[in-house]
Structure formats: C-alpha cells, structure tokens
Amino acid sequence: MPVFKTPFNGYSVKFSPFYEDRLAVATSQNFGILGNGRLHVLSLSPNPSQPFTEIAAYDTADGIYDVSWSESHDSLLVAAVADGSVKLYDTALPPTSNPIRSLREHTREVHSADYNPLRRDSFLTSSWDDTVKLWTLDRPSSIRTFKEHSYCVYSAVWNPRHADVFASASGDCTLRVWDVREPSSTMVFPPHEFEVLTCDWNKYDDCIIATASVDKSIKVWDVRSFRVPIAVMNGHGYAVRKVRFSPHVRNLLVSCSYDMTVCVWDFMVEDALVSRYDHHTEFAVGVDMSVLVEGLMASTGWDELVYVWQHGTDPRAL
Amino acid sequence: MSTNSPPQNQGAESAQPAANVDQQGATATEEPVKQSSSPSVFVNSEPMREEQVQNAVKFLSHPRVKGSPVMYRRSFLEKKGLTKEEIDEAFRRVPDSAPTVQTGGVSQDGQVKSSSNIQQQAQPQALQPGLPASTGVNTSSATLSRSRFHWSHALIAIGVLAASGAGTAIVAKNSILPRLKSWIRKVVVEDDEELKKVDRKPTLVEEAAQAAKSAAAAAADVAKASQDMLISKEEERKHFVEVVSLLDKQVQEMKSMTNALRRMEGQDLRITQTNTKQLLVNGNGKADYDLHSVRSTSPPVSYEPPSSLNPKSYMEIMNMVQRGEKPSNTRSWEVGQVQNSSTQVLQAQGSGEYLNSMAQDSTQSNGDGDDALPWWQKKNARIREIDNENEYNGNGSSYGAASYQPPPQRTWVPPQPPPIAMAEAAEAIRRPKPAAQKDQTSDTQSVGNSSDVSDEVTRIPRRSESEGVVEGGSTSSIPSSVEIQEDQELKQE
Numbered sequence: 097m098p099v100f101k102t103p104f105n106g107y108s109v110k111f112s113p114f115y116e117d118r119l120a121v122a123t124s125q126n127f128g129i130l131g132n133g134r135l136h137v138l139s140l141s142p143n144p145s146q147p148f149t150e151i152a153a154y155d156t157a158d159g160i161y162d163v164s165w166s167e168s169h170d171s172l173l174v175a176a177v178a179d180g181s182v183k184l185y186d187t188a189l190p191p192t193s194n195p196i197r198s199l200r201e202h203t204r205e206v207h208s209a210d211y212n213p214l215r216r217d218s219f220l221t222s223s224w225d226d227t228v229k230l231w232t233l234d235r236p237s238s239i240r241t242f243k244e245h246s247y248c249v250y251s252a253v254w255n256p257r258h259a260d261v262f263a264s265a266s267g268d269c270t271l272r273v274w275d276v277r278e279p280s281s282t283m284v285f286p287p288h289e290f291e292v293l294t295c296d297w298n299k300y301d302d303c304i305i306a307t308a309s310v311d312k313s314i315k316v317w318d319v320r321s322f323r324v325p326i327a328v329m330n331g332h333g334y335a336v337r338k339v340r341f342s343p344h345v346r347n348l349l350v351s352c353s354y355d356m357t358v359c360v361w362d363f364m365v366e367d368a369l370v371s372r373y374d375h376h377t378e379f380a381v382g383v384d385m386s387v388l389v390e391g392l393m394a395s396t397g398w399d400e401l402v403y404v405w406q407h408g409t410d411p412r413a414l
Numbered sequence: 415m416s417t418n419s420p421p422q423n424q425g426a427e428s429a430q431p432a433a434n435v436d437q438q439g440a441t442a443t444e445e446p447v448k449q450s451s452s453p454s455v456f457v458n459s460e461p462m463r464e465e466q467v468q469n470a471v472k473f474l475s476h477p478r479v480k481g482s483p484v485m486y487r488r489s490f491l492e493k494k495g496l497t498k499e500e501i502d503e504a505f506r507r508v509p510d511s512a513p514t515v516q517t518g519g520v521s522q523d524g525q526v527k528s529s530s531n532i533q534q535q536a537q538p539q540a541l542q543p544g545l546p547a548s549t550g551v552n553t554s555s556a557t558l559s560r561s562r563f564h565w566s567h568a569l570i571a572i573g574v575l576a577a578s579g580a581g582t583a584i585v586a587k588n589s590i591l592p593r594l595k596s597w598i599r600k601v602v603v604e605d606d607e608e609l610k611k612v613d614r615k616p617t618l619v620e621e622a623a624q625a626a627k628s629a630a631a632a633a634a635d636v637a638k639a640s641q642d643m644l645i646s647k648e649e650e651r652k653h654f655v656e657v658v659s660l661l662d663k664q665v666q667e668m669k670s671m672t673n674a675l676r677r678m679e680g681q682d683l684r685i686t687q688t689n690t691k692q693l694l695v696n697g698n699g700k701a702d703y704d705l706h707s708v709r710s711t712s713p714p715v716s717y718e719p720p721s722s723l724n725p726k727s728y729m730e731i732m733n734m735v736q737r738g739e740k741p742s743n744t745r746s747w748e749v750g751q752v753q754n755s756s757t758q759v760l761q762a763q764g765s766g767e768y769l770n771s772m773a774q775d776s777t778q779s780n781g782d783g784d785d786a787l788p789w790w791q792k793k794n795a796r797i798r799e800i801d802n803e804n805e806y807n808g809n810g811s812s813y814g815a816a817s818y819q820p821p822p823q824r825t826w827v828p829p830q831p832p833p834i835a836m837a838e839a840a841e842a843i844r845r846p847k848p849a850a851q852k853d854q855t856s857d858t859q860s861v862g863n864s865s866d867v868s869d870e871v872t873r874i875p876r877r878s879e880s881e882g883v884v885e886g887g888s889t890s891s892i893p894s895s896v897e898i899q900e901d902q903e904l905k906q907e
Contacts, residue, residue, distance in 0.1 A: 126731045131744040155745075246489035261456050270492050273456045282457045286493050303455055319456060323495070398728075 098147030098404050099412070104134055106396030108162045108382040113213075114170035116388035117141070118151070121402050124159025128178060133160035135175050137187050140404060148402075152187045154194055164209040167216040168233070174219050176206035182221050182231065201229060201238055208251045214259035222249035228264050230276060242274055244281050251294045257302035265295040271307055273319060285322045287315055294339045300346040306363070308336035314351055316363045327363035331372075337381045344390040352380035358395045360407060375403055375411040458497045466496050470504035 104123035112118035117140040125131030133156040139149045158179035166172035171188040175195070180202040183195040204225035211219040218239070222228045226245045229238040247267035255261040260276045271292055273283035288309035298304035298316075304326065308314040312332045315325040333355030342348035347364040358380055360370040378399035386392040391407040405411035470491050473479055479487060491501045726734075731741055 125744060126726070126741045127728050129728075129731050129741075130735050131741055246485050255456075258456070268489050268493065270489075275456060281498070284492050284498060285458075286495050320459070322458075323460075 098140060100136075100138055100148040100402040100404075102134070102136060102396070102400050102402060104132070104159075105378075105398040105400055106382055106402060107160060109394045109396045109402055110163055110165055110384050111386040111388070111392070111394065112165050112170070113167055113387055114165075115139075116386065116392075119384070119394055119402075119404070120163045120165060120173055121396055122160040122163040122175060122382070123396075123400075124161065124178065126159075127398055128159040128161065131159060132156060133158055133177060135160055135163060135173065135185060136402075137173070138402070152185075152191065152194075154183075154185055154191065156183065161205060162208045164211045164219060166219075166233070167211050167213050172233070174209045174211060174221075176209040176221055178205040180204055180206060180223065180225075182206055182209065184233070197236070199231065199236070199238070201241075202227065204248075207248065210251075210253050210262075212254050212259065213256055214254070220252040220254065220262060222252035222264060224248035226266070228252045228262075228274075240276065242281070244272060244284075245270070247291075250292065253296055255297050255302060256299050263295050263297065263305055265292040265307055267291040269309075271295055271305070271317075273305075283319060283322070285317075287317060287325070288313070293335060293337055296339050296341050296349070298341050298346070299343050306339050306341060306349055308339040308351055310335040312336060312353070314339055314349070314361065316349075327368065329361050329363060329368045331359060331369050332357070337379070338383050340383055340385055342385050343387045344385075350383050350385055350393060352383040352395055352397070354379045354381075356380055356397065358383055358393075371408070373405075373411055376401065458499070460497060462497070462500050462503060466494075467500050467503050467507070470494075470496060470500065471507050474504055474508040 100121070102121060102123045104125045105127050106121060106123050107128060108122040110120050112120070119138055119140075121136040121138060122133070123136065124133045135152075135154040135156070136150055137152040139151050141147060141149055154175075156175070156177050156179075158177055160175050160177050162176040164174045164176075166174065169186070171186050173185040173187070175183045175185060177183055180200060182199040182202070184197040184199075185194050186196050189196065202221065202223040202225055204223050206221050206223045208222045209219060210221075217234075218230055218232045220228055220230055226243060226247060226249060228242040228245075228249055230240040230242070231238050242264070245264065245266040245268050249264050249266045252262055252264040255263070262274055262276070264272050264274065266272070269286050269288060269291060270284050271287050272281040274281045287307040288311050290310040292307050292309045295305055295307045298306070303319050304316060305319060306314060306316045312330065312334060314329040314332075314336055316327040316329075317325050332351070332353040334353055336351050336353045339349060339351045342350065347362045348360060348370070349363065350358060350360050352358045356374060356376045356378060358373040358376070360372075361368045362370050373395075376395065376397040376399050378397050380395055380397040382394075382396040384394050386394070392404065393407055394402065394404045395411075396402045403411040405413075473491070474487060488501060491504070496504075726741070734741055
C-alpha cells in the first residue's frame with residue numbers, strides 16, 4: 097500500500113470528489129506550532145515502485161491545518177492556514193499564480209474548512225477565534241459570520257442532505273447545529289464533558305451525527321432526540337482527533353486519535369470496533385474515506401507519513 | 415426565506431406535539447414532509463423544562479455569577495445541557511442580567527458587525543435587522559460630531575498647558591532653583607559630617623561582630639572536621655579489627671587444614687601452602703574489594719540534545735518557542751504568529767516520542783538528577799557485580815573483558831568507583847555497627863540541616879556511601895574524588 101513521506105507533519109488528508117486517484121494533504125512544520133506549511137496534491141498510480149506522484153505542492157508562511165476540495169471545480173482547493181487566512185489554490189494554474197486568493201478575516205488560526213457538497217458554491221471555515229465563517233468563491237469577503245461559541249471551533253461540517261444546515265464542534269464542549277437561513281444556531285447541546293474536537297454527519301441518515309472528544313469517546317447522536325446518544329464508542333487510548341462517516345456503508349465510521357491508531361467502527365453493533373490500524377508512529381490527526389472508491393481510506397499524522405489503503409488490508413503492506 | 419424568529423418559534427412550537435409524538439412513536443414518515451417545508455428537524459423541539467430553568471435562574475442570581483461576562487454564563491448553561499429557549503427564559507426571569515442573543519446578522523465586513531454589537535448591548539433578543547441598524551448608525555454619527563468638538567478643545571487645552579509650563583520653567587530657572595541649590599548644599603554638607611561621625615562607630619562595631627561571627631564559623635567548621643576525622647578514625651580502627659579477625663580466622667583454618675593434611679599424608683607443605691596462599695590472596699582481594707566497594711561515581715554527563723538537531727520532538731519545539739527562539743528550519747516571509755494555544759487544542763497525552771522527550775526533559779531539569787544518578791548507576795552496578803562474580807568464579811584467570819576498568823593486578827584494589835547499590839547491600843549485610851554509627855552521624859548532621867525533608871531523604875543513601883568511602887579509604891590510597899565528595903556533602907549540609 098502506498099506511503100508518502102511529507103517533509104512536514106501531516107494535519108489533514110482529503111480525497112478529491114472528482115478523481116478517484118487524487119488526494120490533498122495539509123501539512124505544517126514543527127507540529128504546527130511555528131513554521132511554514134505545505135499543501136500537497138498527490139496522485140496515486142498503479143505503478144508499485146512509485147505509488148505517489150506529486151501533482152503540486154504549495155508552500156505557505158504558516159502551517160496548514162485543513163484542506164477541502166471544491167465541489168464545483170476539479171482543480172480548486174481551500175486551505176485553512178494557521179495564520180488566520182483562508183487560501184484558495186488552483187492546480188490547473190501554474191504555481192506562480194497560486195494561491196489565487198487569500199482571505200484574511202479570521203483573527204486566530206483557521207482549524208477546518210468544508211465545502212458545501214450540495215450547493216457547491218460556498219464553503220465554511222471554522223477558527224480558534226470562536227467563529228465560523230461562510231464564504232463563496234466569487235466574493236472576496238465572507239458572507240456570514242457565526243459567532244456563538246465561547247471557545248475554539250474545531251470543526252464545521254455541512255449536512256450532506258440539507259444544503260443549508262451545518263454543525264459545528266467546539267472547545268466549549270458544545271455542538272451547535274445551524275441553518276444559514278436562520279440568524280442564530282438552531283440547536284445546541286453538550287455531547288461530551290470535554291472539548292469536542294470533531295463531528296461528522298451520517299451520509300445516509302441526515303439526522304445522525306457523530307462527535308468525538310478529548311474524553312477518548314465517540315458518540316453518535318440523533319439530533320431529534322439529543323439527550324441520549326445512540327451509541328457510545330470507547331476504545332481509543334487518547335483524545336480522538338477526527339471522525340468521518342463512510343460514504344458507502346451506512347453504519348461505518350472511521351476515527352483517528354492521539355493514540356496513533358485509526359479505528360473503524362460500526363455503531364449499530366454491540367461490539368462496535370471493526371478494525372484498528374496502528375501504522376502511525378505519532379499522533380494520527382487526519383483521516384478520510386474516499387467517496388469514489390469504496391473502502392479506500394487515507395490517513396496522515398505527525399510522523400510525516402500519508403497512508404492510503406483499502407479497508408481490511410494492512411496499510412503497511414507492499 | 416427571510417422569516418422572523420417569533421413566527422419561526424411559533425411554527426416550531428406548533429410542531430412540538432407532533433415531534434414529541436415522533437420521539438415516542440419513532441415514525442419518521444412525517445419528517446420528510448416537514449423537512450421540505452421548514453427545517454424543524456434541526457430545531458430543538460422539546461418543551462421547556464421548568465426545573466432546568468429554575469436552576470438556571472438560581473445560577474444567574476448568584477452574586478458571583480453576576481460579575482462574570484455574559485458569554486461565560488451562557489456557555490455554562492449550554493454546557494449543562496439547557497436548550498436555547500430555556501436559557502433565554504432564565505435570562506428573562508433574572509431581570510438585571512444582560513441577555514444577549516448574539517446574532518450572526520447579515521454582515522458585510524466590519525461595519526455591520528459593530529452595529530450588531532451596539533445592537534446587542536442596547537436590546538435583547540433578535541429583532542428585525544432594519545431598525546437596530548439605523549439607530550446604531552444614528553448614535554455613531556452623534557458621537558462622531560461630539561468627538562470633533564472634543565478634539566479641538568483638546569488642542570487648545572494642550573497649547574495653554576504648554577505655554578504655562580514654559581513660563582513656570584523660566585521663572586523657576588531664574589529665581590527658585592539657585593536658592594534651592596544653595597540650601598541643599600548646606601544641608602548636604604551638614605549631613606556628611608554627621609554621617610562620617612556616625613559611620614565610624616557602627617563600622618567598628620559591625621566589623622567586630624563580623625569578625626566574631628567568622629571566627630565562630632571557622633571554629634564550628636574546625637570542630638566538625640575534627641569530629642569527622644575522629645569518627646572516621648574510629649571506623650577505620652574497627653575495620654582493621656575486623657579484618658584482623660577475619661585474617662585470624664583464615665589463618666586458623668589454614669592451620670587446621672595443614673594439620674589435617676600433615677596427619678593424613680605428610681606430603682609437601684609447600685604445595686598446600688601455595689594453594690592456601692592463593693586462596694588467601696583471593697580472599698583478601700575479595701575482602702579488600704568489598705571494602706573499597708563503596709565509592710560513588712562521578713555523575714554521568716547530562717546529555718542535552720543539541721538544538722541544531724533535526725528532527726526535534728514536540729516538547730523541544732514548544733520549549734524553544736516559549737523561550738522566544740524560532741525553530742531553525744522555518745523560512746519566514748510573512749512571520750507567523752506563535753500558536754501558544756496549541757496546548758489547548760492538543761490535550762496532549764503523549765505519543766511515544768513526546769512521552770520520551772518529556773521524561774528526558776524532566777530528568778534533565780532535575781539537574782544532574784538525583785533521580786537519574788542512582789538509576790543509571792544501579793543498572794551499571796548490577797552489570798559490574800555479575801562481571802566481577804564471573805571473574806572470581808573463573809579463579810582469576812579471566813581479566814574480565816567486560817569489566818569497565820581493566821584491573822592491572824588482582825591484589826591491588828582498583829581505585830575506580832563501584833556501585834552504590836552494592837555498597838548499601840554490603841553495608842547492610844555485613845556491618846550492623848557502622849549502621850549505628852551512621853545513625854549517630856546522620857543525626858548530628860541532620861540537626862544542622864535546616865533544609866527540606868526531601869533533601870534529607872535523598873541524602874541518606876549518599877551518606878551511606880560517604881561513610882563507606884571513609885571506611886574503605888584507609889586501606890588503600892584514597893582517591894581524591896572521595897574527599898571531594900565528602901567536602902561537597904559538608905558544604906551542602
């Protein structure tokens with residue numbers, strides 16, 4: 097299975113929604129504390145001797161914490177940069193004209209970026225300045241700012257079935273569900289007693305959302321009855337950094353954690369842990385499942401490696 | 415769809431009974447219909463819980479809470495699981511708290527954000543965006559007009575002050591200052607004379623006191639040193655006595671053996687004697703080695719990773735950043751900000767490397783660590799013990815390849831320091847008397863100690879070494895490190 101070594105510590109990996117062999121990796125130098133960042137666009141090749149080819153690499157002045165592919169253009173990327181800027185890249189343009197836009201509105205580090213898969217014209221960025229901002233590609237400034245959290249917003253994710261609904265997970269231990277048509281959040285509840293680091297909607301059931309937190313657990317909720325979780329999944333040894341629902345299997349979700357493992361869970365089953373991969377030798381902070389290829393997943397971590405493998409196989413196998 | 419919130423709430427409330435039924439009945443057929451019309455699924459459809467609201471009211475009425483920012487109060491209530499409606503209701507019931515629903519608003523950059531801020535301060539609840547925006551604009555213009563007057567007033571005032579200041583400065587220079595200076599000179603002269611007289615007396619007294627103190631200290635040191643010398647001499651004597659007794663025993667054994675041999679065979683005494691001599695030598699060597707076994711090693715050179723090494727661990731980089739250094743591998747074109755809140759994000763509970771570096775840092779920070787020292791040495795000690803045993807078992811044939819200090823001659827005890835652990839064990843097993851002595855000395859020394867208990871605790875194993883060192887020191891040339899150690903001990907105490 098292909099492994100790619102990045103020069104900096106990996107932070108996020110995302111498969112392209114257009115090409116099944118393409119993925120983007122966001123990396124930051126010095127673990128993202130202080131230093132530069134680099135955005136890699138990689139292509140998987142069937143050639144076993146050179147499994148990855150780097151289509152493009154863009155350097156930034158500060159670390160990149162997250163990347164998101166555009167749903168409207170196959171070569172566009174949105175990068176969430178640690179200096180508070182949001183940068184747009186176009187791989188079809190030469191590197192000298194990249195980034196095509198640098199949007200500077202957040203006052204703290206931008207932690208996540210998510211592109212609207214339904215409307216395809218807008219994207220969200222969430223930041224440590226407690227806000228979530230809504231942008232479109234054509235405007236140089238944000239359309240809306242959602243400021244209700246009282247601490248860093250670690251993740252903002254669009255609902256895959258409702259074009260105007262999104263959820264935000266924050267360090268103030270709450271999860272908020274928003275509707276862009278509403279002036280304020282429509283729902284707020286505390287899924288964990290500690291900071292909620294990530295959230296993701298189920299791709300098949302539009303009211304189900306998974307959250308994961310510093311308390312090492314992953315909880316799956318139905319927003320209609322949010323007092324009690326549908327499922328609680330323990331098993332990680334440390335804080336869970338990212339959670340992603342599978343686009344192919346209704347009940348499957350994948351998580352990565354500071355215990356250096358990537359785990360796959362089935363939350364409808366009593367013994368939820370399906371498989372555990374411990375290929376990383378440092379914090380595993382980014383994970384993604386491909387929409388185009390069933391079972392294909394990628395992960396990256398602070399050990400500067402990006403693995404791409406098929407679910408059920410060993411990521412380190414050649 | 416620009417719907418105002420009050421009608422929205424009514425719509426949601428009307429959907430509540432249906433939603434409640436859904437929660438109980440769990441039929442999702444009605445949901446899709448509602449979703450197409452209004453996103454009521456993503457709205458909290460529970461009725462307000464009165465108990466929660468009352469708890470919130472108590473919380474908000476607490477005097478301490480009233481001093482805290484409103485954001486924190488809201489955030490606290492949200493963390494407790496209250497819904498928006500419940501929180502708003504609680505704020506409504508507690509009259510003087512400023513309930514703010516912080517609206518996103520239709521914002522286009524900073525202007526409307528500031529107006530929304532003004533809006534928050536002025537009026538509670540989300541209202542139609544038109545009116546508050548206009549009032550905000552009006553108030554801002556009024557303040558601007560007032561401020562213009564303030565600026566001109568300020569300029570005039572500054573000019574007047576400057577002129578008056580200049581005038582007073584001139585006056586002072588010409589008339590007041592010379593008078594002051596002459597007065598001050600007189601006073602200073604008088605003071606100096608007084609001080610000189612006064613100083614002479616106290617300096618004499620002080621000097622005498624200091625001399626006395628130093629003399630006393632010196633006397634105390636001398637007394638201590640002489641005491642230690644006496645103690646060490648006594649212990650050496652005791653060692654001698656025991657060695658002699660051991661030798662006597664061995665001699666007796668030899669005699670008995672030789673007698674037995676004579677009786678049995680009456681053969682060459684020389685052969686037997688040489689054998690026994692070898693045994694003696696071995697035995698002596700061993701005894702001597704044990705005697706000199708208690709010597710502490712010099713602490714290992716503490717290893718600090720050079721800062722230019724790549725790759726560095728997370729903790730090293732954090733430390734560098736906190737010290738203000740920049741990691742060397744960054745290229746700066748727009749200087750990035752230090753993310754000192756990364757610790758908040760990463761509730762780091764350790765990767766492998768991170769934990770190891772933490773451990774390293776902690777041991778290094780203990781400074782030639784008390785922790786690092788014995789642990790490291792204990793390990794080596796065990797290895798040495800085994801090696802030495804092997805050597806002896808091999809009848810002295812193997813001049814241990816594994817030994818760390820190649821001993822040139824068997825009989826002569828190597829001056830190199832052996833392990834602490836062995837020393838303690840040896841001491842404990844062989845000598846109860848020195849243990850008693852140790853207690854005495856440790857008592858006398860601990861009286862002099864004014865420092866913490868922890869120091870004493872860590873000191874005790876060291877004291878045992880020093881005692882042992884002193885014991886062993888008499889039988890062979892004392893290496894200087896021992897004395898230095900002792901001196902250090904004394905100084906530290």
